[in-house]
Amino acid sequence: MRLKNKVAMVTGAGGGLGGATAKRFAAEGAAVMCTDLNQDKVSAMVAAINADGGTAQALQVDVGDAQACEEQVSATVERFGRIDIAVNSAGISLHKLVLDTGLEDWERVLRINLTGSFLTASLGEVDAVAGAALFLASNDCQWITGHSLNVDGGYGAAGVSYDFLAK
Numbered sequence: 001m002r003l004k005n006k007v008a009m010v011t012g013a014g015g016g017l018g019g020a021t022a023k024r025f026a027a028e029g030a031a032v033m034c035t036d037l038n039q040d041k042v043s044a045m046v047a048a049i050n051a052d053g054g055t056a057q058a059l060q061v062d063v064g065d066a067q068a069c070e071e072q073v074s075a076t077v078e079r080f081g082r083i084d085i086a087v088n089s090a091g092i093s094l095h096k097l098v099l100d101t102g103l104e105d106w107e108r109v110l111r112i113n114l115t116g117s118f119l120t121a122s123l124g125e126v127d128a129v130a131g132a133a134l135f136l137a138s139n140d141c142q143w144i145t146g147h148s149l150n151v152d153g154g155y156g157a158a159g160v161s162y163d164f165l166a167k
Helices: 016-027 039-051 066-080 103-122 139-145 155-166
Strands: 007-011 031-036 055-060 085-088 132-135
Touching: 007 016, 007 066, 007 103, 016 031, 016 039, 016 055, 016 085, 031 039, 031 066, 039 055, 055 066, 066 103, 085 103
Parallel strands: 007 031, 007 085, 031 055, 085 132
Antiparallel strands: none
């Protein structure tokens, strides 16, 4: 158990990379705060983790909202005492061309994928917030996923900015 006695906060943990990460971290011994905008999906993920003997708690969070991001950090620290690992995995893709993307959709992608990662990584008390942060929606994560992400509709622009933020 490589993560025994560690605490992880994983955004986008209702499914996809975030869900897989939350499951793996729990299997490796971490206590995991699973956050996602979709309450039903994140609750189901936490139920599965706990049924498999892991320790996890669900929290509905809109990572594009600064107050909600502050609350996810506070809730994690209140429940588990600290955050050792923060995983920024919340993200959306519209799967359409930029030319077919309206301003509202564009701003939504950037708010969740870019602003959400910034907010999650930059909030909280310095002593309580993770020493390690993972940015999984970046193409730089292909060493984890095994493939490059091929999407757009604003996702590419957010990804370039995301790569810069992660560095």
